[in-house]
Amino acid sequence: MGLLFALGSVVLVSAAQLLLKWAMIQLPDISQLPQFLSSLSQFPLPTAALFLGLLAYALSMLCWLLALKRLPLSRAYPLLSLSYLLVWLAALWLPGLNEVFRWGKLAGAGLIVSGLLLICWPAAKTR
Template structure:
């Protein structure tokens, strides 16, 4: 059950990251509070994705809490690394994002997948 909670956390945090990125494209810069705060208070474009992104992070943390109670830490964090892969693929494939493909990034993804596989491969008893 711990793996399911961890995977749900990965999906939620990945969706939250993508949603927050979308919000940041629509919101004025945060260092300009005279623009940023009124923008949020009037529910201008970007406010709703910001709210959903933050709620997604909150839901992800609840799932993460439940996962950490059921999984060893080294396995839980290995699964969390899958979020990088999901966000990378989504940023390249979602309409309007136009993130470029990179062989170097693909190599990094392969390394992450290999690392997760090594961690989850059952050990032979001696």
């Protein structure tokens, strides 16, 4: 059950990042706070994405706390690296996020997967 909570946290935090990025592309710059706040009522879809992203982030934290209760940290924490892969792949695939494919990023993703396998792969039993 702990693994499901950890993976749920990864999926939720990845969705949150994508929603927040899309919302911030659509909305005015947050450094101009008065314009940003007044625009929230003028742009219902980006505003909904912003708040949905924040909700997904909060739910991911809840899942993470439940995962930490049930899994050793050495097993749970490496799973967070999956969010880097999910966000990168989704940002390449989803329109409007303006991500560009680079071979170096693919190599980095391969290193993340390799590292995750090295950390999480069960150790061979010794006789």
